[in-house]
Amino acid sequence: MKPHKQIKDWGLGLTTPLIIAGPCSAETPEQIEQICKEMKEENMVPQLFRAGIWKPRTRPGSFEGVGEEGLKWMEIVRHHLNIPITVEVGNAAHVELALKHKVDVLWIGARTTVNPFAVQEIAEALRGVDVPVMIKNPMNPDLELWIGALERMYAVGIDKLAAIHRGFSDAYDKRFRNKPNWSMPIHLKREWTGMEVINDPSHIVGRRDGLLEVAQSAMNFGLDGLMIETHHDPDKAWSDAKQQVTPARLKEMIDSIDFKQPLENMKPDEKLQDLRRAVDHLDDQLLDILQERFAVIDQIGAHKREHHLTVFQSDRWKEVMESRTQKGVKKHLSEKFMKELLYSIHEESVKRQEKQLREAEPIKK
Ligand code: PEP
Ligand code: MN
Numbered sequence: 001m002k003p004h005k006q007i008k009d010w011g012l013g014l015t016t017p018l019i020i021a022g023p024c025s026a027e028t029p030e031q032i033e034q035i036c037k038e039m040k041e042e043n044m045v046p047q048l049f050r051a052g053i054w055k056p057r058t059r060p061g062s063f064e065g066v067g068e069e070g071l072k073w074m075e076i077v078r079h080h081l082n083i084p085i086t087v088e089v090g091n092a093a094h095v096e097l098a099l100k101h102k103v104d105v106l107w108i109g110a111r112t113t114v115n116p117f118a119v120q121e122i123a124e125a126l127r128g129v130d131v132p133v134m135i136k137n138p139m140n141p142d143l144e145l146w147i148g149a150l151e152r153m154y155a156v157g158i159d160k161l162a163a164i165h166r167g168f169s170d171a172y173d174k175r176f177r178n179k180p181n182w183s184m185p186i187h188l189k190r191e192w193t194g195m196e197v198i199n200d201p202s203h204i205v206g207r208r209d210g211l212l213e214v215a216q217s218a219m220n221f222g223l224d225g226l227m228i229e230t231h232h233d234p235d236k237a238w239s240d241a242k243q244q245v246t247p248a249r250l251k252e253m254i255d256s257i258d259f260k261q262p263l264e265n266m267k268p269d270e271k272l273q274d275l276r277r278a279v280d281h282l283d284d285q286l287l288d289i290l291q292e293r294f295a296v297i298d299q300i301g302a303h304k305r306e307h308h309l310t311v312f313q314s315d316r317w318k319e320v321m322e323s324r325t326q327k328g329v330k331k332h333l334s335e336k337f338m339k340e341l342l343y344s345i346h347e348e349s350v351k352r353q354e355k356q357l358r359e360a361e362p363i364k365k
Helices: 029-041 068-081 092-100 116-126 143-155 183-191 201-205 211-221 247-256 270-306 314-330 335-359
Strands: 018-022 048-050 085-088 105-108 133-136 161-165 197-199 225-229
Touching: 018 247, 029 068, 029 247, 048 068, 068 085, 068 092, 092 116, 105 116, 116 143, 133 143, 143 161, 143 183, 161 183, 183 197, 197 211, 201 211, 201 225, 211 225, 211 247, 225 247, 270 335, 314 335
Parallel strands: 018 048, 018 225, 048 085, 085 105, 105 133, 133 161, 161 197, 197 225
Antiparallel strands: none
């Protein structure tokens, strides 16, 4: 994947784990000032101050942001805290205004990332501009869309890039406002080496309780920072009142998180090296067994061909799924993992056998 400049190279003095905090929405100059003052009093000054200026709301009629006026209030942040600021942009006009007011970092929201037209419009407005851009995951768990938005920025010369993991909308799972689906940020990091992903527990959880647990998981998984909505009087916030925390609570949370060491720049110790060698060995065995299993599958394929049998036999499939899942669960493997594993093996087997049938010479009757 394409190289890009990491957070430490954005020229803003930022490091990882990057802590971003500030209100969901800028509401009034007094609100911004009060949040800044409390951050300072609590000794909880984030590295980057966030504020929504234009709010993409699900339904019309609710508070849609204060607009350009709010960009002027960002001077209050610079004055009290002397830290860079970031705002969400959703179209070319927002970009133009944010740049006019010298916003240091832009972010693209989840509702915008889903729309390649909007993302491209923002990219065109940024052609030739040197500003870092952070891209939230799209509402739906589509890795390609997320990567695509990052690529659209990269293609116009934005090489200071990061991603924000804010969870995915899910009609059924109501434990979260947006389900974390941790494999997504991890896949993104795998697909685009060196891409830093900031976790946004506020929009994942949607409530104050549970934020800490999600933030800790993000650090355990090796994500690169946290964006946490912070307000001096959360209950009275004009948007996302349920999920914002006070600067004092933010301080408590940050102090209690166990920030893990990134391994990349460190030589792993002896113990870890030994354990990794054990995993390498087991993976080799797993591959040998899979190879053997597929050789048997091919023999079954040949037999089915000979006897004019269909590849997919639903009774057998059901029996395999149920018995193996039960056995796996007894071995403390999760049911979800067992089902995904078996689906994947079965799909490969069926495809192999169907290919065998397609490519074989027809059997003379
Ligand atoms: C926000 O950060 O306030 C916001 C609107 O987030 P998202 O795009 O993740 O919904
Ligand atoms: Mn919000």
